[in-house]
Amino acid sequence: MxxxxxxxxPNSQSRxxxxxxxxxxxxxxxxxxxxxxxxxxxxxxxxxxxxxxxxxxxxxxxxxxxxxxxxxxxxxxxxxxxxxxxxxxxxxxxxxxxxxKNVICPSCGSPPPDDDSYFDEQKLRMDNTRLKEELDRVSSLASKYLGRPLTQLPPVQPVSISSLDLSAGGYGDTGISPSLDLDLLCRNSSSAFPFQFPSTVSEHEKPLMVEMATTAMEEVIRLVQTNEPLWVKSSDGRDILQLETYNRMFQRPGRQLKFPGTRIEASRDSALVIMGAMTLIDMFMDASKWAELFPTIVSKARTIEVLAAGMAGSRSGSLLLMYEEIQVLSPVVPMREFYFLRSCQQIEPGMWVVADVSVDYPRDNQLALSSQSRRLASGYLMEEMSNGYTKLTWVEHMEIEDKNPIHILFRDLINSGMLFGAQRWLAALQRMCERFACLNIAGLPARDIGVAPSPDGKRSMMKLAQRMLSGFCANVGASNGHQWNTISGLNDVGVRVTIHKTTDAGRPDGVVLNAATSMWLPISAEKVFGFFKDERTRSQWDVLSNGNTVQEVAHITNGSHPGNCISLLRGLSSGQNTMLILQECCTDAYGSVVVYSPVDLPAINIVMSGEDPSYIPILPSGFAILPDGRAAAGASSSSNPMVGSSGSLLTVAFQILMSSLPSAKLNLESVMTVNNLIGTTVQQIKSALNCPDI
Missing domain, CATH: 1.10.10.60 (Homeodomain-like)
Structure with missing residues (x-):
């Protein structure tokens, strides 16, 4: 070179x-x-x-x-x-x-003028046509129910109906309409987000975002690699961030929280996961795969814009602007949502860092977040091991707004920091990595029983169960897409319902009613999970089984814990031979879920043959179980809150197809039916577990 x-x-005369x-x-x-x-x-x-x-x-x-x-x-x-x-x-x-140049006016057949008046006129015409159709529909409904044309009625003041409100007065309240038009109440389940994101980030914002991501990456590396005095061990072995040391180390003396009434949640943990580092990075940097990896925590995720694609053949150097909702599986706990930057960098051979930090985006008031929580510099250090495992160190650091009072049932658990701490994320990741490993193993484990599907049949059943689990989790939390309404005072939480129309593949078309309630049980979460997992005790809580026992005809293990499995159940009564129950149970140290859905025999045959299960309609129902966050008497460690808790938080959720007709109406009978279903289920659970009527 x-x-x-x-x-x-040296010769000065030579140039x-x-x-x-x-x-x-x-x-x-x-x-x-x-x-x-x-x-x-x-x-x-x-x-x-x-x-x-x-x-x-x-x-x-x-x-x-x-x-x-x-x-x-x-x-x-x-x-x-x-x-x-x-x-x-x-x-x-x-x-x-x-x-x-090729646009033709649909009314007169002539080309449009050069200015924009044509488009304004066409928009007005379309709006007028839509309003006329709406008026005709309302007139038809009024004539049907009142027995005379709408033109014969006296004029009335317009009434705005924004949501289903059945909470006041009980069922006998005369203010409850016996038949409500779902066009005013329903959302379309095919719309994953209730709003549209701007398509691009402005040029003057990109350098600021790159600088924020770079600073966050440097901070995450120090948070991961520094121990005392930045992190100290608590009595139960958890890493606790020392805020004074943090502010001094990152030159933030006298740091003020951005929003009043907020608090800091910070946690760090390390674990080995059975997945390669490059596969993990690919899933972390893909919003859809990220949500699939954490179905019990992430309710929605989307990549808004790729700000940097990274090096060719590698994610190193990539930078994404993302949106995310994280939730608790209960309709009474508000979700947390963030716009944040996610960057990835390889810092050494076989070692990568992924860093997150919240960003003020967008600035349109219509897209403003419902909460003022922020993700401070957080991230994940991945170190690839020679045996196919990855050593992962996880740091969660958030500024949380306590704008609304926390429901008393979940107050201890939320204040403990376990709900969204690094320990829970890592426990969920380990469980899902084990599940993916079982999905890719050819053949069946030795302990699988009953019907023995082919390897393709096993994978097909696991994919169907994964979709069932994701569908349950997406419809039980307090996400932006759900407007929960209380219909009775069964307990402190009450039975809450939301309704929506479904047009998605893999879900029955029509109107679906979601109903859920949460309660506290004076029994450890581990014991409650064992009760629901055991098919021998199903008749004690399953109202629809009519007291009949069920038999497990297929069992697929999908994790090292014996509670992580997929089962195919068959009722022993003669009238249930054509309908089976697909059930998935998953558990880790910070929570459990039992999800099930009826599936007819022809659909099961399709799954067993290894065909694509994407179009098999399922409506999952089930239970979400969490430790209550209260330390058990005499317990000195919270390494396994499922065992150490003195009680548990149980959420019962049902999805019911009200009608296959999109024009169906929610009536009082449907509301009473689902309320009685949940009420009876709750009473049977308490009776079977010998719990007092709390």
């Missing part, structure tokens, strides 16, 4: 100059220092001069030339990107102009 450094020829060619060793040393420090000071140049046998002037010129070369390369790269973007916009502009 020609360094470009030149030295004067010719000769170039000094550095040796490979000199170039290697210079390049190594340039990567660390492109602007070496005089002391560093003198040290290099002694080490490499070069003049300080030569080293100075080499670094100047190298910086100029890098600047030129960067400018050429930026120019190429700008030219490509300019060409793309020019092509889109040309295509739009050509498309406008």
């Amino acid at each position: 020609d360094s470009g450094d030149e030295q004067d020829v 010719k100059k000769r170039y000094h060619r550095h040796t490979p060793r000199q170039i290697q040393e210079l390049e190594s220092l340039f990567k660390v420090c492109p602007h070496p000071d005089e002391k560093q140049r003198l040290q290099l001069s002694r080490d490499l046998g070069l003049e300080p002037r030569q080293i100075k010129f080499w670094f100047q030339n190298r910086r100029t070369q890098m600047k030129g390369q960067q400018e050429r790269s930026d120019n190429c990107l700008l030219r490509a973007e300019n060409d793309k916009i020019r092509c889109e502009n040309i295509a739009m102009r050509e498309a406008l």
Whole structure:
């Protein structure tokens, strides 16, 4: 390589100059220092001069030339990107102009005028047509129920109906309409998000976001690698962040929380997971896979924009702007939502860091977050092991708003920090990685019993069960897409319902009623989970089984814990031979879920044959079980809250297909039916577990 450094020829009369060619060793040393420090000071140049046998002037010129070369390369790269973007916009502009030339007015058949008045007029015409159809529909309904045309009725003041409100007065309240039009109440389940995100980040925002992500990455690396005095061990072995040390270390003396009435949650934990680091990174940097990896925690996730794609063939250097909702499986606990930046960087061979930090985006009031919680610099250090495992260190650091009072049932658990702490995320990740490992194992484990599907049949059943689990979790929490309404005072929480129309593949078309309630039981979460998992005790709580016992005809293990399994259950009564129950049980140290759905025999045959189960309709119901967060008497460790808790928090949730007709109406009979169903189920559970009527 020609360094470009030149030295004067001793002959002062000669204007010719000769170039000094550095040796490979000199170039290697210079390049190594340039990567660390492109602007070496005089002391560093003198040290290099002694080490490499070069003049300080030569080293100075080499670094100047190298910086100029890098600047030129960067400018050429930026120019190429700008030219490509300019060409793309020019092509889109040309295509739009050509498309406008071919627009024909649907009313008169003539081409549109050059200005935008045509589009404004067309919009008004479409709005008028829609309003006329709506008026005709309302008139028809009024004529049907009142026995005379709407034009014969006296004028009335308009009434705004925004949501289902059946909480006041009980069922005998005359204010409850016996038949409510679902067009005013329903949401379409095919819409995962109740709003649309802006398509791009402005050019002046991108450098600020890159700087925020870089700062967060540096902070996460220090949070992961530093122990005392930044982190100290508590009596139960957990890492506790020392806020004073943190503020001093990151030069934030007297730091004020961004919002009043907020508190800090910080936790750190490490674990081995049975998955390769590159596979984990791919799942972390893909919003859909991220939500699939944590169905019990993440209710929604979406990548808004890719700000940097990273190096070719690697996620290193990538930067995403993402949206996320995280939840508790209960309708009474508000979810937390964040807009945040997620960056990925390889810091050493076999070692990667993924860093998150909240960002103020967007600034449109319509898209403002429902809470003011923020994710401070948080992240994950992944170290690839030789045996296919990955050592993962997880840091969660959030500023949480306590704007609304926490429901008394969940107050201890939320205040303990376990709900969204690093320990719970890692426990859920370990369980899901074991599940994926079992999905990819050819053949069946030795302890599987009953019907023995083929390897393809096993994978098909596990995929169907995964969709069932995800569907249950997505519809039981207090997400933005759910408007829960209390219909009775069964307990402190009451029975809450929400309704929606479904058009998604894999769900029955029509109107679905979701109903759920939460309660406290004076029994450990581990024992409650064992009660629901055991098919021999199912008749004690399953109202729809009519007291009949069930038999497990297939069993697939999907984790090291014996409670993590998929079962196929069959009723022993003669009238239930054509209907089976698909059930998945999953548990870890911080919570459990038992989910089930009836599936007819032809659908099960499709699954057993290994065909794609995506279009098999299922409506999951089930139970979410959490420790109550209260330390058991005499317990000195919370390493397993499922065992150490003195009680448990149980959420019972049902999904019921009210009608296959989209025009069906919610009536009083449906509300009373689901209320009685949950009420009877709760009473039978308490009776079977010998719990007092709390």
